[in-house]
Amino acid sequence: MATQRTRRETLLGFQPPAIGEEEIEAVVETLRTGWIATGPKAGELEERFAEYVGARHAVTLASGTAALHLALLAARIGPGDEVVTTPITWPATANVIVHAGAKPVFVDVRAEDLNIDPDAVAEAIGPRTKAIIPVHLAGQPCDLDALLPLGVPVIEDATHAVESVYRGRKIGSIEGSLCAAFSLNATKNVAGAEGGILTTDDDELAAEIRELRLMRRKPGALYDIRVAGFKANLPDLLAALALVQLEKVEEHAAVRRRHVAAYDAAVAELDGITPLARDPRDVHALHIYVVRIDPERAGADRNAYRDALAEELIATSIHFLPLHRLTFYRELLPEQPPLPVAERAGDEVLSLPLSPAHSDEDVADAVDALRRVHAAVSS
Numbered sequence: 001m002a003t004q005r006t007r008r009e010t011l012l013g014f015q016p017p018a019i020g021e022e023e024i025e026a027v028v029e030t031l032r033t034g035w036i037a038t039g040p041k042a043g044e045l046e047e048r049f050a051e052y053v054g055a056r057h058a059v060t061l062a063s064g065t066a067a068l069h070l071a072l073l074a075a076r077i078g079p080g081d082e083v084v085t086t087p088i089t090w091p092a093t094a095n096v097i098v099h100a101g102a103k104p105v106f107v108d109v110r111a112e113d114l115n116i117d118p119d120a121v122a123e124a125i126g127p128r129t130k131a132i133i134p135v136h137l138a139g140q141p142c143d144l145d146a147l148l149p150l151g152v153p154v155i156e157d158a159t160h161a162v163e164s165v166y167r168g169r170k171i172g173s174i175e176g177s178l179c180a181a182f183s184l185n186a187t188k189n190v191a192g193a194e195g196g197i198l199t200t201d202d203d204e205l206a207a208e209i210r211e212l213r214l215m216r217r218k219p220g221a222l223y224d225i226r227v228a229g230f231k232a233n234l235p236d237l238l239a240a241l242a243l244v245q246l247e248k249v250e251e252h253a254a255v256r257r258r259h260v261a262a263y264d265a266a267v268a269e270l271d272g273i274t275p276l277a278r279d280p281r282d283v284h285a286l287h288i289y290v291v292r293i294d295p296e297r298a299g300a301d302r303n304a305y306r307d308a309l310a311e312e313l314i315a316t317s318i319h320f321l322p323l324h325r326l327t328f329y330r331e332l333l334p335e336q337p338p339l340p341v342a343e344r345a346g347d348e349v350l351s352l353p354l355s356p357a358h359s360d361e362d363v364a365d366a367v368d369a370l371r372r373v374h375a376a377v378s379s
C-alpha cells in the first residue's frame with residue numbers, strides 16, 4: 001500500500017473521555033469531604049440512574065463485568081448449567097459465565113447488526129439452559145421481543161447501551177428481562193473511570209446483589225456474615241465523576257450523533273465500507289461506530305485499513321473478534337461448531353474514533369484519512 005501523507009501531527013485517540021471542569025470539581029469536592037469510599041455519592045448515582053432508565057433498582061458495582069457476574073450468581077446459575085450468549089462481544093461477557101462455573105454456549109449473530117440471532121438462540125436452548133446474555137452491540141438493542149418469550153431468564157449486557165431505547169422501551173427497564181448490566185468504564189457513554197450499574201425491577205435480585213457486592217456484616221451481630229461476599233463496590237470518588245457524566249449524557253450523545261452523521265455521509269461514498277445497521281424504530285446509543293470492510297470491494301482488508309489509518313495517526317479498534325476463536329474458548333469448547341456470520345464479521349469489523357471529546361475537525365481528519373486510504377487501495 002502506498003504511504004499516505006500524514007495530515008495530523010498528533011494521534012487522534014480512539015475514545016478519550018470528555019472530562020470538563022465540572023467532573024474535576026466533583027472529584028475534588030468528594031476528596032475534600034473525606035468520604036471517598038462507597039457512600040452518599042454511590043447512593044445518589046443509584047437514585048439518578050434508576051430514574052434515568054425507569055427501573056425500580058440500580059445497584060452500583062465495581063465494573064460491568066462484576067454486574068454480569070453477580071447477576072449470574074444471584075440467579076443461582078452455576079456448575080452443570082448453560083448460558084447462551086454471543087461470540088461478538090468483549091471477553092468479559094462469557095468469562096463471567098465461566099467464573100460462575102457454568103458453560104457458555106455461543107450462537108451466531110445477525111449479519112446486519114451483529115447482534116445475537118434469536119433463531120440461533122432458540123435452537124441452542126436445552127434442559128441445561130439457565131439464562132441468555134444478549135449484548136446490545138454498539139448501542140443497537142437486540143431483538144428482545146424474540147428473545148424474551150423463549151422462557152429463559154435474560155440478563156442483558158447493556159454496557160454499550162446507556163441511552164438505548166428498544167421499540168419505545170428504555171433499555172434497563174424492559175419488562176420481562178431479569179436485569180441489565182451497564183458499564184462506567186472510561187470509554188463508555190457515562191465514563192466513570194471504572195464501574196458498573198445493574199438495573200432490575202426484581203426486589204429480591206437487587207437485595208441479593210447488594211449483599212454479594214461487599215462483605216456485609218449481618219445487622220445486630222457482633223461479627224458475622226451470611227454469604228461469602230465479593231469486593232465489587234463502587235467508591236464515591238468514581239461515583240462523583242459518573243454523576244456529572246450522567247448529567248451530560250444527552251449533551252454528549254448530541255455530539256456523537258453529529259460525528260456519526262459525518263461518518264455515515266463519508267462511508268456512503270466509499271465502496272466496500274459499510275456501517276452496521278441501526279434500526280430506525282429504536283434509539284441507538286452510538287457508543288461505537290463500527291464499519292465492515294469487504295476486501296473485494298474496498299480494495300484491501302480490515303487489517304490493511306487499520307495499519308494505514310494508524311500511519312495517518314488515526315487510532316481505531318476492533319469490536320469484536322469472535323470469542324470462540326480465542327485461545328481460551330477454543331480450548332474450553334473443542335466441539336464448538338463454526339459460526340460463519342460471526343467469523344466473517346471478525347475479519348471485517350473496524351471501529352472508527354468516536355467520542356464527545358472529539359471536535360468536528362478531528363472527525364473530519366479521520367474521514368479524510370479514510371478517504372485517502374480508500375483511494376490509494378482502490379486505484
Ligand SMILES: Cc1ncc(COP(=O)(O)O)c(C=O)c1O
Binds near residue numbers: 182184
Ligand atoms: C460488550 C461488553 N461487555 C462487558 C464489558 C465489561 O465492562 P467493564 O469493563 O465495565 O467490566 C465491556 C467493556 O468494555 C463490553 O464492551
